[in-house]
Amino acid sequence: MMSEIVKLAYQGKWHELLPYLDRQPELINARSSKGYTPLHQAAWHGANRHVVWSLLNLGADTSLRTLNGNQSAAEIAVEKHPEREDLHFLLQDNSRTPTQLLRKLIAEKPALFDAYDGNRLLCDRVIETLYSGDRQRAGTDIEETLLTSIRAAAGSDFFQLGSIDVGSPPINMMASTRLWLETIVPTVIEMSSKAYTIPLAPSYAVMADLFDPIPSQWGFRGDPFLWMEMAHALCHVPIPKDDSVVELILRACFTSLTGAELRRDQDLTIPRFARGGMSSGMISGESWTMSLIPKLRQRAQWLNDVWSSDELTDI
Numbered sequence: 001m002m003s004e005i006v007k008l009a010y011q012g013k014w015h016e017l018l019p020y021l022d023r024q025p026e027l028i029n030a031r032s033s034k035g036y037t038p039l040h041q042a043a044w045h046g047a048n049r050h051v052v053w054s055l056l057n058l059g060a061d062t063s064l065r066t067l068n069g070n071q072s073a074a075e076i077a078v079e080k081h082p083e084r085e086d087l088h089f090l091l092q093d094n095s096r097t098p099t100q101l102l103r104k105l106i107a108e109k110p111a112l113f114d115a116y117d118g119n120r121l122l123c124d125r126v127i128e129t130l131y132s133g134d135r136q137r138a139g140t141d142i143e144e145t146l147l148t149s150i151r152a153a154a155g156s157d158f159f160q161l162g163s164i165d166v167g168s169p170p171i172n173m174m175a176s177t178r179l180w181l182e183t184i185v186p187t188v189i190e191m192s193s194k195a196y197t198i199p200l201a202p203s204y205a206v207m208a209d210l211f212d213p214i215p216s217q218w219g220f221r222g223d224p225f226l227w228m229e230m231a232h233a234l235c236h237v238p239i240p241k242d243d244s245v246v247e248l249i250l251r252a253c254f255t256s257l258t259g260a261e262l263r264r265d266q267d268l269t270i271p272r273f274a275r276g277g278m279s280s281g282m283i284s285g286e287s288w289t290m291s292l293i294p295k296l297r298q299r300a301q302w303l304n305d306v307w308s309s310d311e312l313t314d315i
Helices: 002-011 014-023 038-045 049-057 073-080 085-091 098-108 118-132 142-154 177-192 207-211 223-233 243-258 285-307
Strands: 163-165 174-176
Touching: 002 014, 002 038, 014 038, 014 049, 038 049, 038 073, 038 085, 049 085, 049 285, 073 085, 085 285, 098 118, 098 142, 098 177, 118 142, 118 174, 118 177, 118 223, 142 177, 174 177, 207 223, 207 243, 207 285, 223 243, 223 285, 243 285
Parallel strands: none
Antiparallel strands: 163 174
């Protein structure tokens, strides 16, 4: 059975393989003698993104590496198909971040929260706090990462008080230590153990998810800092289905953070982005107009494409 899966993946026979795996998803990460999984083979063949998404949706592990070349599926895609940026984006061998896992929990378990629930508001603040840092990946230290972020968002004495009002007067919104310690934190930690096999789903994806990975080239030295600020600012904004709306949101965010309209022929100098170098603090209008925003818009298109696809008919 496993040998048949390995054979079909090696041959790139996705129409036969995917229904097979759909019936037996526990075999999604079956490996050949050289350590190739179906996801590695999809990357090697340069399969279309609907095939790749189908495999990811069945639980393909993006962290697994081949035995002979010690390569992830993402690295194989970059080597064999350098022009396929859609594969590079979908296959990036990163786990779901703590913020993504917390958003997933919120989306899948709305019954945890009452109307005007302070715990729900605190979730938003924790997500913002996590995005303020280095967007640390889920891993063995996720518990400490979460607890530190909760303390930063709710106050250092939150876990001693038992509950705290996180609202703004005259609106009272209570957050419960018990809910966080007994339900939210343990659930996110449990989810993190599968973080490399959880696909990014429309139910919890936000515009900030489009900003990872960061580009390899920039216009001026201030551009990376604006990129990071925009990701933080958009950490609650869902990804619209209409990619023209995606661009409107990005341009509006650019304006709100720079105080100027985005124009191709206009470069900006933002003092808070001045961190050294010849173009310190400068923002390239041409780079954002012609490269960075189109890149983000394209990523949104790829995600919306695979999210809306009929997996078998689009292969």
